Amino acid sequence: MAQVVVLGGGYAGLASLISLAKKMPALQLHLIDANPEHCKITNLHKTFARQVADFKLPYTQLAERFGFTFHQHRLQIDNHSLNRWQQQKKIPLGDSELDFDWLIISTGAAALVPPRGRQVYGLEHLMAGRGPDLLEEWRTRAESQRLDLSFVGGGATGLQILFELKALLRQQKIDAGLRLIDMNSRTLPMMPEGAHRYVVRKLRRENIIYLPQTEYLEQTDTSIKLRECGSDREYQLDSAATLLFAGVKRAPISLPTNPFGQIELEGNLLPDIFSAGDCSDYAGNGLNQLTAQAAVRKGKLVAHNIVNLYAGRRLRPYRYQEKGYLMSLGPIDAVGWVGLHCNLARGFPANILKEAMESQYDLFLDGVDTYLGFP
Numbered sequence: 001m002a003q004v005v006v007l008g009g010g011y012a013g014l015a016s017l018i019s020l021a022k023k024m025p026a027l028q029l030h031l032i033d034a035n036p037e038h039c040k041i042t043n044l045h046k047t048f049a050r051q052v053a054d055f056k057l058p059y060t061q062l063a064e065r066f067g068f069t070f071h072q073h074r075l076q077i078d079n080h081s082l083n084r085w086q087q088q089k090k091i092p093l094g095d096s097e098l099d100f101d102w103l104i105i106s107t108g109a110a111a112l113v114p115p116r117g118r119q120v121y122g123l124e125h126l127m128a129g130r131g132p133d134l135l136e137e138w139r140t141r142a143e144s145q146r147l148d149l150s151f152v153g154g155g156a157t158g159l160q161i162l163f164e165l166k167a168l169l170r171q172q173k174i175d176a177g178l179r180l181i182d183m184n185s186r187t188l189p190m191m192p193e194g195a196h197r198y199v200v201r202k203l204r205r206e207n208i209i210y211l212p213q214t215e216y217l218e219q220t221d222t223s224i225k226l227r228e229c230g231s232d233r234e235y236q237l238d239s240a241a242t243l244l245f246a247g248v249k250r251a252p253i254s255l256p257t258n259p260f261g262q263i264e265l266e267g268n269l270l271p272d273i274f275s276a277g278d279c280s281d282y283a284g285n286g287l288n289q290l291t292a293q294a295a296v297r298k299g300k301l302v303a304h305n306i307v308n309l310y311a312g313r314r315l316r317p318y319r320y321q322e323k324g325y326l327m328s329l330g331p332i333d334a335v336g337w338v339g340l341h342c343n344l345a346r347g348f349p350a351n352i353l354k355e356a357m358e359s360q361y362d363l364f365l366d367g368v369d370t371y372l373g374f375p
Contacts, residue, residue: 001028002310005091005100006068007075009033009059010041011292011361012277013106015299018364021066023307029068030098031059032091036072038062038365039127042292043358045160045328048131048168057365065367071098077107077252079265086270102272102306105263106299109278109290110251111244113152113216119241120219123157134241135165139174141240147176150224150239152216154182155189156327158245159199163330165243166206179209179237181216183229183246190289191325194344195335202329216246248290250279259284259317261302274302286318286375292361293322301375320375326354 004020006013009031020027037056047055059070073093075081082105090097115122121134141147151162162180169176180187180203186196203210217225217234224239255275256264259282263270276298278290287294297320305315326336326345334350337343345353360370 001026002101003028003030003099004102004104004306005030005032005098006104006106007032007077007091008106008108008277008279009035009038009062009070010106010108010277011295012108012280012299012302013104014038014062014365015296016104016106016276016303017062017068018066018367018369019300019303020306021068022369023303024310025067027310029066030071030100031063031068032071032073032075032093032098033059034072034074036060040358040361041123041127042361044123044126045157045164047126047129048135048161048165052127052129052131062365077105079253082263082265082270082273083268086273089272100272102274102309104299104302104306105255105273105275105279106277106295107251107279108295109248112247112249113244115242115244117219118221119239120244121241122244126161135168135172138169138176138240139172142174142176146238147174147240148179148238149176150179150181150216150219150237150242151245152181152242153245153247154180154184154187154212155245155247156325158243159187160328161243161245162208163202163206163333164328166208167330177209178206179211179239181211181214181224181226183213183215185212187212188327191335192337192341192344195337195346198335198344198346199329202333216242216244248278250281250290253279254281255279257282259286259319260305260315261298261318274306276302282318284317284319286320287322289322291325293325294320296361296364296371297375300371304375318375320373324353326350326357328354 040055043055063070213229215227219242223236257275257280261274277295324338328334334354335346
C-alpha cells in the first residue's frame, strides 16, 4: 500500500492530509510535527482575551478524524538530507525509519526578527498562551506608573494584534500609550493604498503614535532603541515592552519548487518530495505569498498531484490567484479587498467577511470542504 508522509502540520500540511484522506482513503498517511497540536495562527490576535486552547486542535484528534498516524518528532532539514531522503525513500524517526512513496515538506515560516530579550514578545509567546498573563501584568503596572507599549511591524499580523489589544485596554480602562514602528513608508505594502489610508486614520482616532521608516534596534527593561531610516539618527523612547511582528521568512529553509509542487535543488528534481505552504517557493504565476490562503491551496494542489501520480495521470500546475485578503482592526472592524484588488472592503461588513473566512477553515478541519475552484 502506498504511503505518504507529511512533515509539518500547519495549514498546508493539514490541507494535504485531509485532501488525500478524502480522495484516496486506501493510502497510508503519516504526519510528523514537533508540537502536539495544530494552532490556527490567524486567530492569535484574539488570545489576549481568550485562551489559546480555543484555537488549537490536538493532532491525535485530527488523526482519528481523518485516518492518519501522528508522530511527535522534530527533524532537521537541509539540502543534503532532502537528497538522501529522495535516494533512500525513507526518513529518520527517532531510533527507526519511516518509508514513503511520497513526502510532503510543509514546515511553514519563522519570525524574520526573533523576539529576543526581556520584555520582547512575538507570536511564539501568544502560541504559548502568554496573552492573558501579559495583559494582567500591564494592567497592574499601569496602576502605579505610565505604561507605554511598542509594536514593531506594519503588516497584517502586527496591526491585528495592535488594534485588538487597544480595544481590550480601553474596555478594561487601562491607561496605556501605544506606538506603531515600521521600517516601510506605509502599512500593508501588499494591499491597496486605500487600506493603508484607512489604517492611518484609525491610528489617529485611537491616539496611537505611528513611526514609519523607523528601524527597531532593541528593547531594554524600560525603553526601546530606534533608528530613523533616512538620517540614521538613533534615539530611545520609554517602553515597558515591545511586541515584535516584523514579518516572517520561509523556515527552516526556502524550498525551490516547480509549478507542480515538486522540490528542485540546484537544478535537480526530487520527483517524490513535494513542498507546500510558507516554506515553499513555487515557480510560475500562482499565489506565492506567505499566507494561510496560499498555504491551503498549495496543500490541496500537492494532494491532487500525488493522486495523479498514483493513477498514472499528468500533473497539474499551481495557478491559484488570490480572491481577496481581509484583516481585522479590532473586534468589529476590518479592512481588505474582495474579488478585485481595487474593491476595498472596510468596517463592520469587512469584519463579517473576515470571520466567514475563518469559519471556512474551521469547516475544513471538520471535514467539510468549501474551498471552491482548483488550486
